[in-house]
Amino acid sequence: MIVLSSPILAQSGWNTDPGTTFIKVIQWWITTNEHYTDNGRVDPNLTTGLYTSSVYLSTGLSDRWTGMAYLPVFSRAVHNNLRSGTTSELIISGDAINHVGDPLLGIQYQILRSRRLAWSSGLHFGLPFGKTSGGTLGILQTGDGEFNQLIRTDLGYSFSRGSRNGYLNGYVGFNNRTKGFSDEIWYGFEGGIQILPDQLLTILRVYGITSLGNGAGDVISDGSSFFSNNSAFLSLSSEINYELSDGFGLSVGVATLLSGRLIFAGTNYNVGFYFRIQEKEREN
Numbered sequence: 352m353i354v355l356s357s358p359i360l361a362q363s364g365w366n367t368d369p370g371t372t373f374i375k376v377i378q379w380w381i382t383t384n385e386h387y388t389d390n391g392r393v394d395p396n397l398t399t400g401l402y403t404s405s406v407y408l409s410t411g412l413s414d415r416w417t418g419m420a421y422l423p424v425f426s427r428a429v430h431n432n433l434r435s436g437t438t439s440e441l442i443i444s445g446d447a448i449n450h451v452g453d454p455l456l457g458i459q460y461q462i463l464r465s466r467r468l469a470w471s472s473g474l475h476f477g478l479p480f481g482k483t484s485g486g487t488l489g490i491l492q493t494g495d496g497e498f499n500q501l502i503r504t505d506l507g508y509s510f511s512r513g514s515r516n517g518y519l520n521g522y523v524g525f526n527n528r529t530k531g532f533s534d535e536i537w538y539g540f541e542g543g544i545q546i547l548p549d550q551l552l553t554i555l556r557v558y559g560i561t562s563l564g565n566g567a568g569d570v571i572s573d574g575s576s577f578f579s580n581n582s583a584f585l586s587l588s589s590e591i592n593y594e595l596s597d598g599f600g601l602s603v604g605v606a607t608l609l610s611g612r613l614i615f616a617g618t619n620y621n622v623g624f625y626f627r628i629q630e631k632e633r634e635n
Contacts, residue, residue, distance in 0.1 A: 362419065363520045364469035364507025366461040369411040370630030375602065376623050379403045383617025386575045387584075387608070393616050396575035397443065398431040401493075403452055409459075417459040419473070423452025426481065426493035428577070448485035453494040454478050457501075472504040483578075495578035497530040503537060517544035526560075531567030533581045535560050552592040554604075559585040562612070572613055584611040598627040 367373055382400035385393050405423040412418050426449070433443035457475030464470075481494015503524030510517050524537035539558025546553055566572065566580040573579050588606030595601065602625060607618040 362457070362459060362471070362473050362475075362503060362505055362522070363518075364471050364505040365464070366415070366417040366459060366469075366471060367409045367411040369413050372408060372410040372628045373625065374628070375407045375625040377405050377407065377602075377621050378623060379405065379619060379621040381615065381617050381619035383615045385616040387611035387614050387616050389572070389581075389613055391610060391612050397433050399575070399577075399615070400427075400429045401577055402427045402429075403493075405452070415461045417461070417471075417473075419455075419457040419459060419475070421455040423454060423481075423493075426450055426452040428482075428485070428491040428493055430486070430491065444487070446486040446488065446491060448482060448491045448493065450482040450485070450493040451480050453481040455501075467509055469507040469509075470505070472502070475501040475503065477501065490576070492576065492578050495532065497528055497532050499526055499528040499532070501526040501537065512544070514548045515545045516548070517542065528566075531570040531580070533566030534563045535583075536563070550594045552594075554590040554592070556588045556590070556606075557586070558588075559583070575615070577615065579613045582611070582613040584614050585609045592625070598629075600625055 380400065380402040382398065384395055384398040386396050388394050403423045404425040405421060407421050409417055409419045427447060429447040430445060432441060432445045434441055455475050455477050457473050459471050459473035462470045462472060477499040479494055479496045479498055481492065483492055483494060483496035485491045501524055503522055505520055505522040507518055507520040519542045521540045522538065526535040526537055528534055537560055539556060541554060541556040543552055543554040545551065560583055562581045562583045564581055570580040572581050586606050586608050588604060590602060590604035592602045593600050602623045604621045605618060608616060
């Protein structure tokens, strides 16, 4: 499962209001020629990229329950030509595969919601729909091939500064993985504030994954794969959301790793748009 994409981290302490559906369409990508080794050092690798077009949605089922889904409907994994540094002779030809990625389906329960505080917990299921081996060399992937279950709890706090609203949110989770992949602890903290009231929202996130190191030895543990076993990282990301009209807006974001182990060392980007559908609008 790719975890550097912000939609997977979009759960917060607040549920989606009942009768409301939030939809976000995202293009996410990363291209890099470096990866973190198992001891946290950065090594070179064949220039590799992953490009994913996805849809994230959440819908308020009731005052307490919210349904959520992350759907990577198109994913393209590529690697560039590898040429000799002395003779420029072609060593490995570039290659690419196109497929779907691994979707994530979940449900979230609102435990507490007051004027300022919101506490929720959710259960998410990662489905192995992506391609685990492709291309001439068989090294290209759009998924990891395992079914995982993530349980996560979020605590949020909202505040106001004059006409500007903001929030803080922290979370911790446990990801149970199958087929020999290591289990994981997920954690993160984020804050957002409206620079322009009701129009421009800026978000800063720090989040990470710690591997429990209990993955099977025969499952790939190579940082030059997007789906390596026993990987871990700490990431910093920022995002800007601009509301063009009531319920419709644009989003851009960037994320980079502060540290890592058995994972690519590149910067990833995302752009997209979002909109909200309310029940009264559907009835018209």
